[in-house]
Amino acid sequence: MNAFNIGASLIEKINSGVLVVDESFNITFFNKFMESHCLLKSKDVLTKNLFDVFNDLPEKWLKRKIQSVFMLNTPGFSSWEQRQFVFKMRHARPVTTSSEYMAQNITFLPILADESGSEVEQVCILVEDVTDVCFYQEKLKETLEQLEVVSRTDGLTQVANRRFWEERFEVELETANRYKHPLSLILFDLDKFKQINDTYGHQGGDLVLIEITKFIKKKLRQVDLMGRYGGEEFGIILPNTDAEGAFELADRIRTEFAQFPISFGNHKILATISLGVVEYDPSFDSYEDMVTRADIALYQSKASGRNTTSLYRA
Ligand SMILES: Nc1nc2c(ncn2[C@@H]2O[C@H](COP(=O)(O)OP(=O)(O)OP(=O)(O)O)[C@@H](O)[C@H]2O)c(=O)[nH]1
Secondary structure, eight states: OOHHHHHHHHHHHSSSEEEEEETTOBEEEEOHHHHHHHTOOHHHHTTSBHHHHOTTSOHHHHHHHHHHHHHHOOOEEEOTTTSSOSSOOBOOOSSOOSOSBOOEEEEEEEEESSTTSOOEEEEEEEEEEOHHHHHHHHHHHHHHHHHHHHHTBOTTTOSBOHHHHHHHHHHHHHHHHHHTOOEEEEEEEETTHHHHHHHHHHHHHHHHHHHHHHHHHTTSOTTOEEEEOSSSEEEEEEETOOHHHHHHHHHHHHHHHHTOOEEETTEEEOOOEEEEEEEOOTTOOSHHHHHHHHHHHHHHHHHTTSSOEEEOOO
């Protein structure tokens, strides 16, 4: 077998698509890979126009790509990240991707009329199946997104953890300061939570923390952000909300939660919360200043018998 025959036989057997077109986009070569993945026979497509055989190709884009190889005598490339596939072929991988079609890297190679010359006679289109790469990239992206969510979420209650909540608080405070928008903070704490733990065990206590956050989440707007500040202490940032609005929301949460029985085995737990509310004032130096003031108001609520809402006043 001479070198030419070896080459021809290899091209038929490689696990990539090889298709050659002339300057009028007529197909002059179509290998076995293309035949089996496109369910077409070579004898039926040879001499036919590429865009008649495949009527769902991105015609304008593909013509430009092929023409530039003819004109410039340099290879061209298209990655699956730019265009997931050019030839619509189903992939046969035992994996689930977001698309049922084969992800492809496409290389466009010039074929010269004469090896010593520079006139491009035909263009070879090499179709590489990269469905696996695409699948693992998607998985990696998904995992990174999940990791990001985990890194800013409190594991027990699924609200923002303290670090993320404080970061957002700083941003909201700067925004309120710059645009002179109101901003309020509610700090709340479960009443006699130690007693709840002592009566129902830690699991009962954990359930109360989960249920209170779920209960409150439903009452907040999309832009509000609840975070776990400490063990049984939580903060709610309320952008574009003044003291009056924040107090009204806080007290509504308090009264409604006090009447919300939490089922724990055969028990119904009725817990209450104490709350402290503060509105941002430009004299505050930082979000910590605001937390300190909300904490003073929260302390007042505890001191006046718990299950109370207090507004901080300078
Ligand atoms: N189950 C459970 N308990 C927690 C968690 N974090 C903190 N605690 C408990 O919360 C209790 C807080 O007790 P205290 O600070 O004495 O406050 P309290 O009993 O709520 O009393 P007041 O705040 O004064 O009404 C402690 O017993 C902590 O162990 C948690 O994630 N799960």
